[in-house]
Each structure stands twice: as structure tokens, then as C-alpha cells.
Amino acid sequence: xxxxxxxxxxxxxxxxxxxxxxxxxxxxxxxxxxxxxxxxxxxxxxxxxxxxxxxxxxxxxxxxxxxxxxxxxxxxxxxxxxxxxxxxxxxxxxxxxxxxxxxxxxxxxxxxxxxxxxxxxxxxxxxxxxxxxxxxxxxxxxxxxxxxxxxxxxxxxxxxxxxxxxxxxxxxxxxxxxxxxxxxxxxxxxxxxxx
Amino acid sequence: xxxxxxxxxxxxxxxxxxxxxxxxxxxxxxxxxxxxxxxxxxxxxxxxxxxxxxxxxxxxxxxxxxxxxxxxxxxxxxxxxxxxxxxxxxxxxxxxxxxxxxxxxxxxxxxxxxxxxxxxxxxxxxxxxxxxxxxxxxxxxxxxxxxxxxxxxxxxxxxxxxxxxxxxxxxxxxxxxxxxxxxxxxxxxxxxxxxxxxxxxxxxxxxxxxxxxxxxxxxxxxxxxxxxxxxxxxxxxxxxxxxxxxxxxxxxxxxxxxxxxxxxxxxxxxxxxxxxxxxxxxxxxxxxxxxxxxxxxxxxxxxxxxxxxxxxxxxxxxxxxxxxxxxxxxxxxxxxxxxxxxxxxxxxxxxxxxxxxxxxxxxxxxxxxxxxxxxxxxxxxxxxxxxxxxxxxxxxxxxxxxxxxxxxxxxxxxxxxxxxxxxxxxxxxxxxxxxxxxxxxxxxxxxxxxxxxxxxxxxxxxxxxxxxxxxxxxxxxxxxxxxxxxxxxxxxxxxxxxxxxxxxxxxxxxxxxxxxxxxxxxxxxxxxxxxxxxxxxxxxxxxxxxxxxxxxxxxxxxxxxxxxxxxxxxxxxxxxxxxxxxxxxxxxxxxxxxxxxxxxxxxxxxxxxxxxxxxxxxxxxxxxxxxxxxxxxxxxxxxxxxxxxxxxxxxxxxxxxxxxx
Numbered sequence: 001x002x003x004x005x006x007x008x009x010x011x012x013x014x015x016x017x018x019x020x021x022x023x024x025x026x027x028x029x030x031x032x033x034x035x036x037x038x039x040x041x042x043x044x045x046x047x048x049x050x051x052x053x054x055x056x057x058x059x060x061x062x063x064x065x066x067x068x069x070x071x072x073x074x075x076x077x078x079x080x081x082x083x084x085x086x087x088x089x090x091x092x093x094x095x096x097x098x099x100x101x102x103x104x105x106x107x108x109x110x111x112x113x114x115x116x117x118x119x120x121x122x123x124x125x126x127x128x129x130x131x132x133x134x135x136x137x138x139x140x141x142x143x144x145x146x147x148x149x150x151x152x153x154x155x156x157x158x159x160x161x162x163x164x165x166x167x168x169x170x171x172x173x174x175x176x177x178x179x180x181x182x183x184x185x186x187x188x189x190x191x192x193x194x195x
Numbered sequence: 196x197x198x199x200x201x202x203x204x205x206x207x208x209x210x211x212x213x214x215x216x217x218x219x220x221x222x223x224x225x226x227x228x229x230x231x232x233x234x235x236x237x238x239x240x241x242x243x244x245x246x247x248x249x250x251x252x253x254x255x256x257x258x259x260x261x262x263x264x265x266x267x268x269x270x271x272x273x274x275x276x277x278x279x280x281x282x283x284x285x286x287x288x289x290x291x292x293x294x295x296x297x298x299x300x301x302x303x304x305x306x307x308x309x310x311x312x313x314x315x316x317x318x319x320x321x322x323x324x325x326x327x328x329x330x331x332x333x334x335x336x337x338x339x340x341x342x343x344x345x346x347x348x349x350x351x352x353x354x355x356x357x358x359x360x361x362x363x364x365x366x367x368x369x370x371x372x373x374x375x376x377x378x379x380x381x382x383x384x385x386x387x388x389x390x391x392x393x394x395x396x397x398x399x400x401x402x403x404x405x406x407x408x409x410x411x412x413x414x415x416x417x418x419x420x421x422x423x424x425x426x427x428x429x430x431x432x433x434x435x436x437x438x439x440x441x442x443x444x445x446x447x448x449x450x451x452x453x454x455x456x457x458x459x460x461x462x463x464x465x466x467x468x469x470x471x472x473x474x475x476x477x478x479x480x481x482x483x484x485x486x487x488x489x490x491x492x493x494x495x496x497x498x499x500x501x502x503x504x505x506x507x508x509x510x511x512x513x514x515x516x517x518x519x520x521x522x523x524x525x526x527x528x529x530x531x532x533x534x535x536x537x538x539x540x541x542x543x544x545x546x547x548x549x550x551x552x553x554x555x556x557x558x559x560x561x562x563x564x565x566x567x568x569x570x571x572x573x574x575x576x577x578x579x580x581x582x583x584x585x586x587x588x589x590x591x592x593x594x595x596x597x598x599x600x601x602x603x604x605x606x607x608x609x610x611x612x613x614x615x616x617x618x619x620x621x622x623x624x625x626x627x628x629x630x631x632x633x634x635x636x637x638x639x640x641x642x643x644x645x646x647x648x649x650x651x652x653x654x655x656x657x658x659x660x661x662x663x664x665x666x667x668x669x670x671x672x673x674x675x676x677x678x679x680x681x682x683x684x685x686x687x688x689x690x691x692x693x694x695x696x697x698x699x700x701x702x703x704x705x706x707x708x709x710x711x712x713x714x715x716x717x718x719x720x721x722x723x724x725x726x727x728x729x730x731x732x733x734x735x736x737x738x739x740x741x742x743x744x745x746x747x748x749x750x751x752x753x754x755x756x757x758x759x760x761x762x763x764x765x766x767x768x769x770x771x772x773x774x775x776x777x778x779x780x781x782x783x784x785x786x787x788x789x790x791x792x793x794x795x796x797x798x799x800x801x802x803x804x805x806x807x808x809x810x811x812x813x814x815x816x817x818x819x820x821x822x823x824x825x826x827x828x829x830x831x832x833x834x835x836x837x838x839x840x841x842x843x844x845x846x847x848x849x850x851x852x853x854x855x856x
Contacts, residue, residue, distance in 0.1 A: 053713060053777050055713040055714060055777065056713055056714055056775060056776045056777045056797075057775040057776060059776070088823075089749065089776075089779060089821065089822050089823070090749060090822055090823060091748075091749035091750055091822050091823070091824065132823050132824070133824065134748065134749055134750060134751070134824075139848075142848065142850075181774070181775060181776035182749070182776060183749070
């Protein structure tokens with residue numbers, strides 16, 4: 001109710017504004033004001049994720065977007081509005097769940113998280129997959145060996161373990177590691193839901 | 196959250212309305228003069244928006260070249276050219292020190308004057324920008340892809356390389372004319388023997404069209420006049436170069452009086468195409484000389500200095516028909532050629548007129564031999580025979596003229612502190628606007644080409660006085676931006692500059708922006724001490740030299756704990772930035788090192804030297820705020836006494852880099 005009233009109000013301001021400008025336009029025969037009006041209807045300036053750069057190595061988001069297996073993750077990143085954070089200079093280490101990992105969640109979970117009202121919950125879950133640090137595979141092994149936990153952007157800690165078949169983070173196995181311009185992507189097949 | 200969203204929408208809506216209305220109101224205010232909002236809006240570039248033009252304004256006695264956006268006047272970058280720049284490690288790192296080598300040894304400072312952008316077919320092509328150094332005569336070439344100095348050529352037989360660094364319309368040559376007459380080659384003689392013993396060299400540097408590399412093709416040994424400024428012919432006058440001169444009196448003392456005696460000095464007209472033909476036929480004498488040629492390489496990321504040993508000298512009497520003098524009143528400074536190439540404008544600093552010579556009349560005069568004798572074997576063309584006309588009483592102290600596409604010249608007047616717009620053909624003043632104060636040169640982007648971009652004019656002032664908040668006895672230096680798109684000029688903006696804003700060149704932003712280099716590819720790095728992966732980082736002792744092959748990546752150095760260094764060692768930090776991400780340089784500085792930091796771009800290797808004098812454990816750290824963990828990017832070097840038996844060791848996180856767990 002409040003929202004619709006607000007929207008109506010905004011519409012009103014806009015109409016009045018445009019109308020009064022229109023009058024001025026016809027009087028002074030301006031041609032530039034139309035261009036400026038067009039410009040002003042654009043969304044507010046985007047953050048770093050909007051930077052066009054085809055020369056640097058790909059960052060976390062660019063790599064994730066280039067692979068079909070991360071389409072759910074990419075949708076979630078965008079829905080949570082954290083796309084600017086994952087392209088940040090970091091350094092960042094991201095444990096990236098593949099689509100199948102999201103499928104493992106109880107039915108309806110993903111759809112629910114993608115709803116606007118759950119934006120902050122979704123963001124919290126995603127930040128539990130991001131360490132503000134530079135952890136290549138070797139460093140992960142070392143963390144495990146030394147019993148050092150990983151501090152995640154969610155504020156939670158994840159345990160790293162060296163097992164016979166590989167490295168485990170938060171109980172799930174690192175399937176593959178990819179160097180990206182702003183850190184590392186480690187592919188996992190479970191979502192690391194914060195406790 | 197919702198509230199934030201709502202207020203955001205409200206702001207957007209509101210600004211939409213305001214922006215939409217904005218220009219209408221602003222145009223209405225256009226006639227209200229400088230104090231109305233209109234000027235501010237026209238120089239305003241909104242956050243996140245880009246400027247329409249690049250302005251390259253020399254830093255004068257700072258020795259550098261500064262890059263501004265126009266119309267905003269925002270400073271983007273100071274390109275170090277002739278002076279050390281500790282902020283960027285230029286002239287401090289082992290790789291860049293050779294850039295500042297000269298025949299006089301390492302010179303840490305220079306006086307940069309006249310930048311000029313390379314051209315193709317008389318139009319700006321945006322490949323390179325050239326700039327001269329006055330004190331230790333040099334010409335530099337700067338890449339407009341990296342915005343870094345790529346080459347510096349010292350000019351032999353020259354002193355005060357002022358009449359430089361202007362390029363011909365296909366960038367065949369960049370010129371370097373000497374401001375001082377000097378004994379050539381140098382010799383130990385009384386100063387009073389100036390006349391006929393002192394010479395003025397006009398040097399033509401050939402530019403390699405592929406890579407921009409310069410070499411001195413020939414040097415014309417002119418009489419010992421003082422060559423001031425120069426501009427190339429274009430269109431029909433392509434193939435000629437025009438140099439203004441003063442002190443045709445050949446005085447060596449109290450020039451302010453003694454060099455102002457003659458009613459007319461000369462503009463020297465040089466037919467360089469003809470001289471090229473003479474040179475091809477073997478004319479000229481190769482003479483011994485010694486001058487440094489410094490070249491930067493973006494693969495080795497290192498500069499090298501080559502000492503050149505000879506230069507081809509052309510004497511005017513050897514090249515008949517190639518050199519003429521055009522009499523021009525009262526110590527001409529500016530020597531400017533309009534976009535058509537027909538008019539050569541001489542601005543006598545002390546003259547009550549602006550002199551306009553005609554190229555076509557000059558050719559006719561040469562054909563008719565309309566000469567008033569000769570001096571030092573150079574024919575002096577009859578003034579009336581070459582002169583198109585004069586702009587009478589335009590102001591006091593004319594200096595420099597640039598041009599629009601509508602047949603107008605814009606001339607600065609130092610003494611009367613103004614810019615005057617005038618029609619060249621009609622020789623009438625159209626408009627005049629004050630400058631604040633004592634303007635020197637001015638710049639219209641492309642103003643020295645066939646195709647000026649005549650929307651803005653930048654006036655560079657010598658005196659600022661009360662224009663800004665005071666900062667002690669040294670007032671800030673200043674430039675002013677005028678809108679010249681209309682009949683009358685309008686002052687839009689004052690903006691402060693570095694050094695002395697001596698002279699400038701400008702071009703449309705889209706000529707350069709898309710090709711600006713973002714990173715250096717690590718795979719293309721052929722620096723002998725490049726370390727391309729952390730696993731390869733190491734420390735090697737060679738006698739008392741210790742070479743650290745160090746890498747940098749967000750957010751650590753490798754190695755970061757080093758032991759076994761001793762007092763008296765010479766420690767080389769060869770640091771490679773492993774990043775391949777735009778705008779992620781790393782810096783490094785070492786406590787106790789007698790040098791600057793390094794600021795290393797992605798993919799590049801740089802070196803600084805530290806000679807530890809005291810035992811202890813000394814830290815180094817990253818100086819550029821590279822990442823969230825920038826503050827953690829640091830390390831230690833342990834320094835033991837001379838003669839200590841502690842071997843070199845190096846680790847990161849208690850492991851030797853590259854060793855498997």
C-alpha cells in the first residue's frame with residue numbers, strides 16, 4: 001500500500017517535471033535538453049562490475065559467467081546484489097557451488113532465496129562462500145596442515161581438511177581450482193549454508 | 196532497506212526532473228556573464244562521466260608533462276619525462292635511471308617546454324607526443340598508449356633547446372632549434388668573440404614511422420641567432436619549416452637591451468625536403484659529437500643509453516635554395532602556421548603589430564629573387580615581397596597564435612594580459628578577452644594541424660597573484676579555459692596546474708582512450724630478472740651482491756623473510772608484479788634504502804638497490820593501497836655483520852617458495 005502510494009507520488013513529480021520542461025523547450029527551442037533528459041532516465045551509475053575490460057585476466061564474476069555450470073550461482077550473486085563485491089580488487093577466494101549443489105537444497109529453497117524480500121539472507125549465504133584472502137590450493141593445504149580455519153566474509157569460520165582424496169572445506173570437497181585476476185575460485189558441489 | 200530504495204528512487208526522479216530542466220535554464224543564463232551558472236555547467240563533467248578532450252600541458256621547470264581533462268581541468272596524471280619522480284620511481288629504479296643519462300652524466304632535472312602530438316596527413320594521429328628540454332638540450336617521445344616516456348635524444352651542438360619539439364605533418368621529423376648561440380663545436384674562446392664564432396643549430400630528428408624511434412638526420416649550422424619557436428608548413432607549404440629568431444644583433448650580454456636594437460629580426464624558412472635531397476647527394480659533413488640516446492623497451496621493461504658519436508652538419512652555403520630569412524618585426528617569438536599552410540604568423544614580443552607572411556608570396560619572391568641582400572650566405576627576402584599584412588595595434592606583447600577552422604587566429608598578449616581573436620584574411624580584431632594574468636602560450640586541440648578542434652581554448656598564465664587562495668609566496672600556476680565555439684570567446688574555468696604551464700597540446704579523448712594500455716602481459720616480460728611465478732622467487736648471492744627475485748601479488752611478497760644479508764652487501768630487489776589485472780600496481784619500499792619507492796605496474800619487473808649499513812632486522816612493505824590486505828603486505832630482511840657466516844635463506848609462510856609440501 002505504502003509502496004503504491006509512493007510510486008504514484010513519484011510518477012506525479014515526473015509528469016509535472018517533464019511537462020514544465022516541455023514548455024520551456026518549446027519556448028527556447030533547445031535541442032540538448034532532450035538528450036539530457038534521456039540520460040537522466042538511466043539507472044544510477046553502476047559499480048565496479050560494470051567496468052568493461054577485455055584485456056585483464058578474467059575476475060571471479062567473469063569466469064563464473066563464462067561457465068554454464070555456475071548459472072545458478074551467477075543468478076544468486078545478481079539477486080543478492082553482491083556482484084560489485086566479487087569483482088573487487090580483493091583478494092578473494094571463492095568456494096563456488098555448481099548448479100547441482102543448489103539442486104541438492106530442499107525443493108523451493110533457491111526460488112525462495114531469490115525473492116527480493118530474502119535478499120539479505122541470500123547475501124549472507126553467498127558471503128559464507130567468500131574469504132577475503134588469497135588461498136591457492138597449496139595455501140589451503142597449508143591451512144589444513146597448520147589447523148588454521150578460514151575466515152569467511154560472512155563472519156563465520158570454515159574448517160579445512162586434507163583428506164586422502166583431496167581438500168575439504170566446510171565438509172565439502174574442492175573439485176577444481178581456477179586462478180582468476182582477483183584471487184581464486186575453488187569449485188565445490190555443496191552449498192555452504194552458514195550454521 | 197526499503198526506505199533506502201525509496202529515497203533512491205525519489206532522488207533519481209528528482210534529479211531527472213532537474214537535469215531535464217537544467218540546460219534550458221543554463222542557456223538562458225548564457226548572456227549573464229561569467230558569474231552566471233552557465234559557464235560552470237559547461238565546464239562541469241559529472242561524476243563518472245568522461246572529459247571530451249585530453250589536454251597535455253608541459254610542466255615547464257618541473258620537467259614533466261601533465262595530463263588534464265577538458266573541459267573539466269581535472270589533473271589525471273603527471274608523466275615524468277626529464278625529472279626524477281619518486282612517486283613513480285622514475286629516474287630512481289635501475290631500469291629508468293638510463294632515461295636521464297646525458298653526455299654530462301646523470302641529470303635529475305629538466306625544463307620541459309613544448310609538447311606536440313604526432314600527425315598523419317596534417318591531422319593528429321595520437322601515436323606519440325614529443326616534448327623538448329631546454330637546459331640540457333633533449334627531445335623526448337612519449338607513448339600515448341602507456342603515457343610513459345619511451346625515448347629521449349640529447350641534441351649536440353645546442354644550448355637551450357627552445358625551438359622544439361614540433362613535428363611535420365606526416366611526423367617525418369621533429370625539430371630542435373637552439374636558443375643560445377654557442378661555439379660549435381664547443382671551444383675555449385672569449386665570450387666577446389661571439390659574432391661569427393657562435394652558431395645556432397637547427398636539428399632535424401627523423402622519426403621512424405613504425406616505432407617512433409628518433410635519429411638525428413642532419414643539423415643545420417645557422418648563424419648565432421637565438422632561435423625561439425618553430426612550426427611546420429602544411430598543405431602547400433608542407434616540406435618547409437619556419438623558425439623564429441631574435442638577437443640577430445648577436446649580442447652576448449644584456450640581451451634585453453642589446454637584442455632589441457634591430458627593427459626586424461628573422462623567421463628562418465627551411466626547405467627540409469630540399470635538404471633531404473642534398474643529403475641524399477652526399478652534401479654535408481659528418482662531424483664528431485657526443486650525445487646520449489636513451490630508449491625504453493616495454494618487453495625488457497628497461498631503458499638503455501647509447502652514446503652517439505657523430506652528427507651530419509649542413510652549412511647554409513652548401514644548400515642553396517633551401518634556406519631563407521623572412522624579416523619580421525621586433526624579436527618574434529610565436530611563429531605559427533595556419534591550418535591551410537598559407538599564412539605564417541610572427542608575433543614580435545615587442546612589436547605593435549602581428550605580422551602575417553604569405554607562403555605563396557614567399558615562393559613568388561624566391562622565384563623573382565626579391566632579396567634584400569643576404570647574411571651568412573642566407574638570402575633575406577624583401578619584407579614587402581613576403582608580407583601579407585599586419586594586424587595593427589592588436590594588444591601589447593603578442594606571443595603565440597593558434598587557429599580555428601573558420602579562418603580566425605587567437606593570439607595571446609603577455610603585457611596586456613588578453614587573448615585576441617582576429618580574422619587572418621581581413622586582419623581585423625573580432626573579440627578580446629582578459630586573462631588572469633600575463634598569458635604566455637595558448638592551446639586549441641589540434642591547433643597546430645590542418646584540423647583544429649575549435650571548441651575550447653586553454654590559455655596558460657605566467658602570473659596568478661590573487662586568483663586562488665594564497666599558499667605563501669609561491670602562488671599556484673594556472674590555466675584558463677575559454678569556449679570559442681561562438682563569435683565571442685567566453686571564459687569558463689580557471690584551473691591550477693603543475694610547474695609552469697608553459698605550452699600545451701590537446702586532442703579528442705576518443706583518439707586515445709580506447710587504445711590506452713591496461714596491463715603488461717607477464718608472458719611478454721623479457722626482463723633478465725623477471726620472476727614469473729611465486730615458485731620461482733628466490734635469493735641469490737654473487738660475491739657481495741645479493742639478488743632478490745621477488746614477486747608481488749595481492750597481498751604478499753614472495754619471499755617475505757630473508758636472512759643472510761650482510762652489512763656492506765649491495766642488495767638488488769628485482770620485483771615482478773604478477774597481477775594481470777588493470778589498475779592493480781604494487782609498490783615497495785625498504786627502510787634504509789637511499790632511493791625512492793618502486794611503483795610497479797601489472798606484469799612489469801623493476802629493480803631498486805639497497806646497501807644496508809646497519810645490522811638488524813629491517814622491514815619492507817607495499818606502498819600502493821593494492822587490496823583489502825594491503826597493510827599486511829610486508830616482509831623482513833635480516834642484516835648480519837660483515838663477515839657473518841649466516842647463509843642466504845628465504846621463505847614465505849615458513850616454506851621455501853616453490854617447494855612442495
